[in-house]
């Protein structure tokens with residue numbers, strides 16, 4: 001992994017490292033995610049109101065995130081009943097560069113955005129310790145990322161996340177509301193069928 005953290009900007013306290021991953025690094029990540037998805041096939045979680053989410057998901061690590069009519073939670077197994085695969089080494093390298101060596105992430109959540117997929121404004125608050133950041137990696141098509149404050153209903157700002165960008169929700173922005181309004185389908189040629197992959201690295205418990 002070649003990481004370039006020199007081009008940093010901030011949106012509502014969320015740090016964005018533009019072009020942090022060069023093309024070979026992005027391709028290496030996609031390869032690793034392909035292998036992960038063979039071991040833990042992506043699925044469409046259902047919200048607690050019974051609606052399938054437009055994003056497909058899978059995960060690696062000790063925990064993956066799951067949702068059904070009982071609500072949202074971390075679980076230690078893929079829906080198949082098998083444990084989640086290990087977090088790929090290049091993904092761990094990104095975490096170490098941002099969050100250091102003291103703690104490895106427990107979860108690498110993998111979100112797949114096809115044409116028309118989006119993710120509503122939410123906080124990442126199912127983790128036990130908000131001192132650890134959530135580190136997000138964007139691969140493939142550009143995505144309109146919206147960020148607000150720690151309270152629902154406040155003002156928001158938006159930025160297009162591009163393939164190879166990292167975003168870090170940490171410090172005062174750890175509980176910032178955020179979401180993906182839309183993707184610009186087909187804007188990147190990283191993924192042969194188009195779409196976007198987002199990875200989020202999290203310390204869970």
Ligand SMILES: O=C(O)CCC(=O)C(=O)O
Nearest residue numbers: 109111124136180198200
């Ligand atoms: O796709 C993204 O960039 C954000 C994903 C996200 O917020 C999440 O998985 O909690």
Ligand SMILES: [Fe+2]
Nearest residue numbers: 122123124178
């Ligand atoms: Fe999130």
